[in-house]
Every structure is written in structure tokens, then in C-alpha cells.
Amino acid sequence: MSDTTLFRPTTLGPLPLRNHLVMAPMTRSRASQGGVPNALMAQYYGQRADAGLIVTEGVSPSPNGLGYARIPGLWSKEQVEGWKLVTGAVHARGGAIFAQLMHSGRVGHPANLPEGAELLAPSAVAAPGEMYTDAKGMQPHPVPRAMTGAEVRHAIEEYVTASRNAIAAGFDGVELHGANGYLMEQFLSPATNQRTDEWGGSIEKRGRFLVETARLTAAAIGGGRVGMRLSPYGVNAGMPLYPEIDETYRALVPAVAATGIQYVHLVDHSAMGAPKVPEELKLELRKAWPRSFILAGGFDRASAEAALQEGRADLIAFGRPFLANPDLVTRLERGLPLNAPDFGTFYTPGAKGYTDYPVSG
Numbered sequence: 324m325s326d327t328t329l330f331r332p333t334t335l336g337p338l339p340l341r342n343h344l345v346m347a348p349m350t351r352s353r354a355s356q357g358g359v360p361n362a363l364m365a366q367y368y369g370q371r372a373d374a375g376l377i378v379t380e381g382v383s384p385s386p387n388g389l390g391y392a393r394i395p396g397l398w399s400k401e402q403v404e405g406w407k408l409v410t411g412a413v414h415a416r417g418g419a420i421f422a423q424l425m426h427s428g429r430v431g432h433p434a435n436l437p438e439g440a441e442l443l444a445p446s447a448v449a450a451p452g453e454m455y456t457d458a459k460g461m462q463p464h465p466v467p468r469a470m471t472g473a474e475v476r477h478a479i480e481e482y483v484t485a486s487r488n489a490i491a492a493g494f495d496g497v498e499l500h501g502a503n504g505y506l507m508e509q510f511l512s513p514a515t516n517q518r519t520d521e522w523g524g525s526i527e528k529r530g531r532f533l534v535e536t537a538r539l540t541a542a543a544i545g546g547g548r549v550g551m552r553l554s555p556y557g558v559n560a561g562m563p564l565y566p567e568i569d570e571t572y573r574a575l576v577p578a579v580a581a582t583g584i585q586y587v588h589l590v591d592h593s594a595m596g597a598p599k600v601p602e603e604l605k606l607e608l609r610k611a612w613p614r615s616f617i618l619a620g621g622f623d624r625a626s627a628e629a630a631l632q633e634g635r636a637d638l639i640a641f642g643r644p645f646l647a648n649p650d651l652v653t654r655l656e657r658g659l660p661l662n663a664p665d666f667g668t669f670y671t672p673g674a675k676g677y678t679d680y681p682v683s684g
């Protein structure tokens with residue numbers, strides 16, 4: 324029996340968890356044609372079922388949100404059937420799994436989107452730089468089309484339907500991806516949201532898309548089964564910093580709390596080259612959140628344990644360590660060395676660098 328908190332059982336709302344470790348969401352681009360999950364993905368997630376909770380890679384709720392090559396979706400019957408393989412593999416090993424709902428918004432390319440889909444965003448502001456496509460290699464980010472009011476409502480409905488589909492596919496819940504520069508954060512940031520209707524302008528209106536989606540998702544599947552990921556000071560996908568960042572998150576977090584969803588998952592991507600999230604802001608948001616609080620970004624066993632002991636978080640998410648170590652929980656608990664992640668195979672098709680990382684012993 325370990326004397327640390329990290330490896331002890333806990334709960335996440337209605338859900339019992341076997342420990343305090345979360346596998347952080349990681350896009351791995353191994354889905355089959357049409358964004359359909361497959362047996363290889365089931366094997367990958369099943370291998371990592373020792374985590375207290377797995378949060379899947381970003382899963383698009385909409386054909387319009389499938390911006391990257393070979394990422395999965397959760398709007399079609401085939402996708403729901405594919406996900407059943409994944410949830411079945413994780414549950415067979417006693418694990419718990421949430422689907423991360425990620426609409427990529429402006430971050431994408433028509434060459435990656437299914438037929439009939441379109442690159443939509445709050446405003447017609449292109450992401451800087453280029454996007455990888457299987458068909459045409461690297462391509463400049465196109466200018467997205469600004470959503471009409473009806474399309475904003477429709478996008479929210481797509482999250483709600485995807486959350487229902489997630490439950491039908493056997494998921495224990497969903498995480499709304501409000502981080503890393505995708506559609507939700509594109510609404511939140513004044514750099515990408517230049518709307519003058521009820522979805523843009525003031526801090527409150529920029530946050531409205533996130534709050535409304537949380538509220539309606541909670542109404543559909545129960546707040547205890549919903550979380551939201553946030554990344555203040557994140558610069559992924561060409562998101563610039565802006566003066567009122569702290570104020571934005573100080574207003575957003577209580578408004579999301581009022582929707583009744585279970586957790587906030589705060590990421591600090593300074594370990595991946597982003598500016599550090601000020602410690603005071605993290606503590607302030609933690610205090611403003613009435614239920615489970617997850618921290619992610621650059622943790623090891625000692626720093627995770629310290630964050631739990633000091634009450635800075637209820638659960639700790641590990642990304643790259645879980646990617647490279649299917650038996651991460653055992654390795655951390657026994658103090659065994661960790662496999663290093665192979666960056667070259669993060670997003671490449673096939674089993675290499677995906678399901679072939681060795682387990683200890």
C-alpha cells in the first residue's frame with residue numbers, strides 16, 4: 324500500500340476512479356477513413372486503462388471540426404460503433420474513459436475535411452502558418468468563413484448530440500475542449516472573435532459559446548459526466564496573448580461552474596514552450612471552482628504528489644509520459660525508469676510508436 328495520494332482511489336462526480344492519475348488527451352491521428360475509430364485505437368487505449376481516467380484524443384462533434392488528418396469523430400453511426408471497441412477495451416480492464424470533444428474551427432484544411440464540410444470559425448481570421456494534409460502535404464491555413472448566428476447554434480447542438488453519442492458508445496463522460504486554440508477558444512479570445520452579435524464583444528459574450536455548450540451538454544447527459552479543458556496563456560495553433568486574459572478566465576470559470584459540470588481541466592503548456600500560467604491565477608481559478616479540478620502540463624510523480632497534497636488539484640493529468648509508457652501507473656508507483664516518447668511517430672499512421680512501447684518487467 325502506497326503512502327501517497329496519487330495511487331489511491333478517488334471519485335469524479337458519480338464515477339469511481341482507481342487512482343488520481345488522468346491520461347491527458349492526445350491526438351494520435353490513427354482513425355480510419357471517415358473519422359472512424361478502429362481495433363488499433365482500442366488496443367492503444369486498452370493498454371493504458373490503468374489510469375484513473377483516460378481522456379481521449381480530440382474527437383470532432385462535427386464534420387466541420389475534423390481539421391486534422393485522420394482524427395476521429397462522434398457524429399455518425401459508424402463512429403459510435405468504432406468507439407464501442409475502445410470503451411469496451413478500457414472497461415474490460417476496469418478503467419474509465421471520457422471523450423474529448425474537439426471542434427477544430429479555423430485550424431484545419433479542406434483537404435482534411437469530409438466532403439461537404441466547411442472551415443467555419445467565429446470570425447474570418449486565418450490561423451498563421453501551415454497545416455499538414457495527407458493529400459497535399461503542408462498547406463497554408465485558409466481563411467475560415469465566419470459562422471452565422473444559426474450556424475453558431477447548430478455547432479452547439481453538434482456538441483450536445485456528440486455527447487449523447489458518447490454515452491451511447493459507452494463513454495463515462497465527455498470533456499469539452501475549451502483549450503489550445505480550437506473552436507471554443509476561438510470564441511473566447513478577442514484575437515479570433517471579432518463578432519458584434521451576442522457571441523462576441525464583451526468578455527461575457529465571448530465566453531457565451533463555452534457556457535451555453537456546457538449548459539446544454541450537462542442537460543443532455545448530466546453535469547457529473549461533463550468537464551471542460553482550459554488553457555489560459557496558451558499559444559497553440561497561433562493564439563496570441565491578449566491584455567485581459569486573467570479577467571477573461573476569472574469571469575468564465577464561475578459562469579461555467581453555474582452550469583453544474585463536474586470538472587475544469589487546466590493546462591499549463593510552459594513545458595511545451597508556451598508562457599507559464601501565473602501561479603496566482605491557477606490558485607484563484609481552483610478556488611472559484613466548486614467541484615473537481617484537474618491540472619496538466621509537465622508533471623512527474625513528485626510534482627503531481629505535491630500538487631495533490633497542497634490541495635492545488637484533485638487529479639493530475641500526464642500526457643507524454645502516458646503516450647510512451649502504457650504501464651505508467653506501475654512505473655511511477657515502483658519508481659521504474661520511463662520510456663522516452665518518440666516525437667517522429669506522434670501523428671503517423673500505424674502501430675509504430677503507438678501500441679509498441681514496451682511495458683516494464
Ligand SMILES: Cc1cc2nc3c(=O)[nH]c(=O)nc-3n(C[C@H](O)[C@H](O)[C@H](O)COP(=O)(O)O)c2cc1C
Pocket residue numbers: 347348349350351380381423425500502503552590592594595619620621622640641642643644669
Ligand atoms: C502528441 C500530442 C497530442 C496532443 N493532443 C491533444 C489533444 O488532442 N487535446 C488536448 O487538449 N491536448 C492535447 N495535447 C496536450 C496534452 O494533453 C498535454 O496537455 C501536454 O502533452 C502537456 O502534458 P505533459 O507535459 O504531461 O505531456 C497533446 C500533446 C501531445 C504530446
